[in-house]
Amino acid sequence: MIPGFTRFTTLFVCFFLLFGCQTEGKLTKKITAETVSDAFHFPKFNPVPKSFVPHYYDSISNFYRERIAQDFNGMFLVAKNGEIVYERYKGLANHQFKQRIDKHTPLHVASISKVVTAIVICKLADSNLVILDKDIRSYLPEIMYSGITVRMLLNHRSGIPYYGYFPYSIWPATKTLTNQKIVQLLNTYKMPLYFPPNTQFSYCNTNYVLLALIAERITRKKFPALAKELVFEPLKMTDSFINDGSQNSDSIARSYDSRNRLEPFTNLDGVYGDKNLYTTARDLLKLDKATYSNVFLSDSIKKEMFRGYSYEHKGKSNYGLGYRMREDGGKSTLFFHTGWWHGNTGCYASLRKDTICMVIISNHYTKKVFGINRLSTLFGNYPYEPLIDTKENFIRPKVAIERMDEAIRKKNKP
Template sequence: MLNKIIVLLLSLSLVNCQNKPDKAKESTVKDIEGNVSEYAVNFSRLTTVYKKKTADDIEVFFNERFDPKNFSGSFLVAKNGEILFENYSGYAYKENNDSIKENTPLHIASVSKVITAVTILKLVDAKKIELDDYVKSILPEFPNEETTIRMLLNHRSGLRNYAYFTNDKGIWDKKQPLTNQDVLTLLASKNINLESKPGTRFSYCNTNYALLALIIEKVEKKSYPQVLQDMIFDPLGMKNTFVFDDLTKQDSISQSYKNNYFRLAFEYLDQVYGDKNIYSTPRDLLQFDLALYSDKFLSAAMKEEMFKGYSYEKKGIKNYGLGIRMVEFETGQKYFFHNGWWHGNTSSYVTLPKDSVTIIAISNKFTRKPYQTKRLAPIFGDYPFQFKTEEGE
């Protein structure tokens, strides 16, 4: 009888221990010096049992969907600021045998737009600009009178994509690197027609975010890379994140590849930033995502503006906020994300505030696998996706 009692007590002790929160990891935000940031957030600790079960499910998903032997990139899933699963594989620069590790910055493509948008919203919080200021009031060279900052953020400006109009005959010498200022000058001097009247419809356009970067520079009187360093990267301890803005240094950063590891050359569009050209890691992006839970980092009013849809002229569940994509289910549930694709770089950033979940996937060898991250959402909450079987859904 005594032995049975001892076994029972040991079993109860083990179960109790497994269900206690794991105190080994901190779920907070630290600045560049390693000090707890003013934007630190407090989440309830996850139990060991929950973490083990969820991590196992994510690992099964990753092995089935990402094919780790062929994936070149980084992948991370966290809840309540605690990393449940992460993976780093492949090469940042294969020709130099430079493998991808947890601190290896990769090109996050259009996920850069989320950071640009938040920077603009922080300037609004600081009362340096307003969302409905006319672009022309800040950039006098800009040719359209009706376009506002909000229209740039939610892709309702009606502008043409600079990647397309610079390809028109006589517009730009593609032997010369294009800059953000060049984009503005071309809009002003080359009679680049609007695709639609400002504010009337959604049309995703990189030009919007190239101009937002110029607005940031004009307001702060510093370069876009420096503003982001001072306002975002350093306060959030994003030590392995930077803006690439110098094509002469292209050999010092991670490279971009086709799916067969054929290296893709940099081109004249690769110096424009705001819409792209941020290099980062999943761990750094997790820090950024955690800061969004703090009203000190971004006010509740600005987050409300950011995480709401603006384009309802067509019926459907897909929409766009201020620098963030969303799926608005008929159940009322919302799924927030932003994908990216530039050359061989593909990326996905998923933030689920209701469930305090962050999912990040970045690849520098072309694949659509990062876009599969939405399949993980139902693990954490009621996200009623109807999944297709093909990879590039």
């Protein structure tokens, strides 16, 4: 029974959902956790071999002690077959209130948020509520760009400009930016694409801002509530939430620079989809476990998620749908995502061939988190490189800003 609803209301809602029509640019079908997936049960893994923990525990412990622990402020977890092998929690979530970090303390994981955004979109695709190869204007009819599909947003091949380069002349530092306002500014100033769609890779947060908007348009629900309904609640990720800017206060874990100075919230901290997921190492482990289930995500959609799309340039780095990748010949593929926003840094890595999950999150700026892949070689034949790209196909900031400034000048020209 639905709390607060009369039987008549329930029947009316069911009738509306059954016979509701779809018009161009709008979807009238509503969505709930029940319509996307049935009650979820985590997949059953083989028990962790008795020899595994004593064999690997010392190596993991030495890694943490020698490479992470000193001056570390955050959480660290390694799991095998969904079972925690090693975890540590250290430091403060909030210096002012002396709030210590423990297994239930949600920390901002920056771009690791993209994994959840991609999963929400892929669950909608599983339910035929979004089509990955459909033009995004089918869902966001007001956007000026043509020829860009949902898939191109997911794999960063759209060419759409980065909203973080908006100058204060068009959006002041004192005013909180929103996802919808980003679309309006792109349109108002006719910001040009960096390159024709699907011709190359360039990591850009705007892609995932638009994905969150698409999910909202389809479901008529705000993205933080939708992520809770489709991901956090079914997986019992009870310590996870997406901040839309309304929680920007001392009620949540704060961010600090490398000298332990508080990082203030900025005008970009109300934007979500690309960031603003607050979660824990244990909740990310639950998410990782769920990705092995064909109930939570279909086998067909996972084949789309866990493959590379950008091979124009030789190299080991690639990007799937919401996951970064390291591919190196005959070695096992490493799937992961890093995060960096203000003083928050982190990495979630999934060694899928060996069902290993590694998570490290810090709310005090440190590059240590990007070296967690050193552990991957302990468990299998995985590529060994720092998990941060210095030579991604980013458009150079100077060039991107110059193009944006030129578009603004054209708009403001008498």
